[in-house]
Amino acid sequence: xxxxxxxxxxxxxxxxxxxxxxxxxxxxxxxxxxxxxxxxxxxxxxxxxxxxxxxxxxxxxxxxxxxxxxxxxxxxxxxxxxxxxxxxxxxxxxxxxxxxxxxxxxxxxxxxxxxxxxxxxxxxxxxxxxxxxxxxxxxxxxxxxxxxxxxxxxxxxxxxxxxxxxxxxxxxxxxxxxxxxxxxxxxxxxxxxxxxxxxxxxxxxxxxxxxxxxxxxxxxxxxxxxxxxxxxxxxxxxxxxxxxxxxxxxxxxxxxxxxxxxxxxxxxxxxxxxxxxxxxxxxxxxxxxxxxxxxxxxxxxxxxxxxxxxxxxxxxxxxxxxxxxxxxxxxxxxxxxxxxxxxxxxxxxxxxxxxxxxxxxxxxxxxxxxxxxxxxxxxxx
Numbered sequence: 001x002x003x004x005x006x007x008x009x010x011x012x013x014x015x016x017x018x019x020x021x022x023x024x025x026x027x028x029x030x031x032x033x034x035x036x037x038x039x040x041x042x043x044x045x046x047x048x049x050x051x052x053x054x055x056x057x058x059x060x061x062x063x064x065x066x067x068x069x070x071x072x073x074x075x076x077x078x079x080x081x082x083x084x085x086x087x088x089x090x091x092x093x094x095x096x097x098x099x100x101x102x103x104x105x106x107x108x109x110x111x112x113x114x115x116x117x118x119x120x121x122x123x124x125x126x127x128x129x130x131x132x133x134x135x136x137x138x139x140x141x142x143x144x145x146x147x148x149x150x151x152x153x154x155x156x157x158x159x160x161x162x163x164x165x166x167x168x169x170x171x172x173x174x175x176x177x178x179x180x181x182x183x184x185x186x187x188x189x190x191x192x193x194x195x196x197x198x199x200x201x202x203x204x205x206x207x208x209x210x211x212x213x214x215x216x217x218x219x220x221x222x223x224x225x226x227x228x229x230x231x232x233x234x235x236x237x238x239x240x241x242x243x244x245x246x247x248x249x250x251x252x253x254x255x256x257x258x259x260x261x262x263x264x265x266x267x268x269x270x271x272x273x274x275x276x277x278x279x280x281x282x283x284x285x286x287x288x289x290x291x292x293x294x295x296x297x298x299x300x301x302x303x304x305x306x307x308x309x310x311x312x313x314x315x316x317x318x319x320x321x322x323x324x325x326x327x328x329x330x331x332x333x334x335x336x337x338x339x340x341x342x343x344x345x346x347x348x349x350x351x352x353x354x355x356x357x358x359x360x361x362x363x364x365x366x367x368x369x370x371x372x373x374x375x376x377x378x379x380x381x
Contacts, residue, residue, distance in 0.1 A: 004114040004129075004142040012075070012131065012138040017109045020070035021089070021128075024103035029089075030066025032292040033101060036151060037071070038086040038158065039078060042132075046160035047082040054167045075131060075138050084132045089118075090125035092166040093229050093293060094150025097122045097342050104128065114142045122345050124150035125164075152229075165229075166291065187376040188264035188307040188321070189235065190369075191243035192344060192351050197221060197235040199307035199376050200322050201228045204235075207378035212237060214374050215274075221376075225347050230293055230335060231322045232343050244371040246309055248337050249316035250353040254295070258282045261362050262299045262321060264308030265375040275370055277362050280330065287333050288325075295319055298330040307376060310334040314356025315365045 002010045023029045030053075037051040037060060051057045053066060059077040064070040075085070087106070089098055099121045106114045106128055114129060123146030130141050147154040155162035187203030189212060197212055204210055205228070210221045212235070221235040237243075254260070262278045280299030287294030297310060301321055310319035319334030344351050360368070 001110075002112050004112060004140075006116070006142050006144045009139050009141040010112050012140055013109045013111055015076035015138055016072070016074045018070060018072050019087075019106060019108040020064065020068070021087075022068050022105045022107070023101040025101050026067040028100045029068070031290065033089060033091045033098060034066070035069055036088045036090060036162070037073075038088060038155070038160070038162075039082040040084045040086065040158065041081050042083045044084065044086075044158055046155075046158050048079060050155070050160065050162055052162075052164075052167075073131070075133075084130050086130050087128045088125055088151060088154065089128055090147075090151035090154075090164055093164055094124035094152065094227075094339075094342075097124060097338070098126050108140055112140060114140075116142075116144055121146060122342055123147055124342060125154050127154075166289075184377075184379040186265070186304050186378070188266075188305060189374045189376045190307070190309045190317075190320075191245045191372040191374070192234075193245050193349050194242040195237050195240065196224070196245075196349055197237060197243070197374055197376075198320065198340065198344075199233050199235065200320065201226050201231045201233040202322075203306050203376050204233055204378045207380050209379050210235065211377045212240075212374040213377055214370075216241070216371065225343075227343055230339060230343070232320070232335060232340060234344070234347055234349070245352055246317050246369060246372045247315070247356075248341055248351055248353045249312055249314075249318050250355045253285075253336055253338055254282050254312055254318040256282055256285055259313050260297050260299055260318065261311045261313075261365055262297075262301060262305065262308050263311065263366060263369060263373055264301070264305045264321065265373070266302035266304040275366060275373055277366050279362055283331075293336060293339050294322070294333045295336055297332050297334060299332070300330055301332050309369070309373075311365055311369070312356070313359045315360045315368060316354060316356050 034053045039047040061072045102119045125147040127145040129143045151164035189197040189199035219240040221237045224234045224236045226233045278299040284296035308321040309317045323333045325331040
């Protein structure tokens with residue numbers, strides 16, 4: 001068995017070959033993450049449609065369990081000009097980093113092996129390696145190239161559109177948070193750095209004037225980065241005093257049944273201009289259709305709650321309120337903090353994270369975190 005390290009290459013025994021991928025955490029691949037093959041020429045220009053795990057092509061076929069897939073790959077059947085095949089592991093809809101897989105082991109034709117530790121990888125997609133042709137001989141090169149925004153962003157970089165959503169999930173449910181009147185909308189945001197505010201993308205979508213407001217003042221804001229697929233927007237605020245940022249929960253997030261608190265500005269103007277607090281619990285670790293980017297909670301929310309931080313009992317952010325099911329009772333959803341952290345890292349924002357050692361009351365959290373909370377006011381002109 002030839003053991004490869006990043007950057008090393010070795011000859012593939014034959015053009016028709018079988019390879020398999022084994023993750024350490026088998027509960028993730030197939031549910032939260034998947035594998036794809038992308039054909040390119042020698043300069044990495046795309047050559048045809050990629051092969052996602054739920055697709056098959058004339059030059060390959062998937063086998064095995066999605067949690068530990070294998071592939072029959074016939075490199076001899078690639079179309080002219082397709083000189084490379086990239087092997088990519090990615091999370092659905094860039095919903096978080098591939099670090100949840102912990103460790104990957106790729107075995108090719110029972111003769112080549114490549115093991116890669118991804119437990120500290122913050123990227124939502126990573127190129128494990130590439131099959132390539134050199135002097136009529138097929139080889140495999142071990143790689144570890146990351147893409148912060150996942151497979152779709154990697155595809156755009158190469159020049160091909162790729163739908164990296166979970167094929168078992170339906171379309172995103174309509175958000176239930178930002179009340180709109182004509183060309184206006186309101187929501188909630190919270191500080192993640194001295195001059196950056198995080199809120200939901202749907203709160204500011206289609207708006208060209210954005211303000212943040214609280215008892216500390218009212219300031220103009222502008223979008224820095226928007227991830228519409230995951231409903232995240234990062235705002236920059238100028239000419240304002242330095243904000244007090246929130247702290248994100250360090251680690252994988254929260255547990256099923258854990259108590260949570262929502263702080264926000266629901267029904268702005270009708271329910272008063274101050275911060276509102278509601279309590280509840282984590283009722284599911286997935287959204288509708290097993291969407292692993294979301295968690296479900298029971299703390300009541302109202303229009304205007306979109307963008308509110310979801311806090312654990314230690315006052316650390318475990319999610320951001322994004323949507324609800326209108327006809328259900330307190331069936332609400334929040335973007336998981338692990339996805340938000342990946343988004344902020346990709347934006348170059350240094351955020352605070354910790355695992356609190358004590359429990360706070362909702363009143364204590366409100367007093368402590370109120371300086372970080374802002375009402376979002378957006379309008380189109």
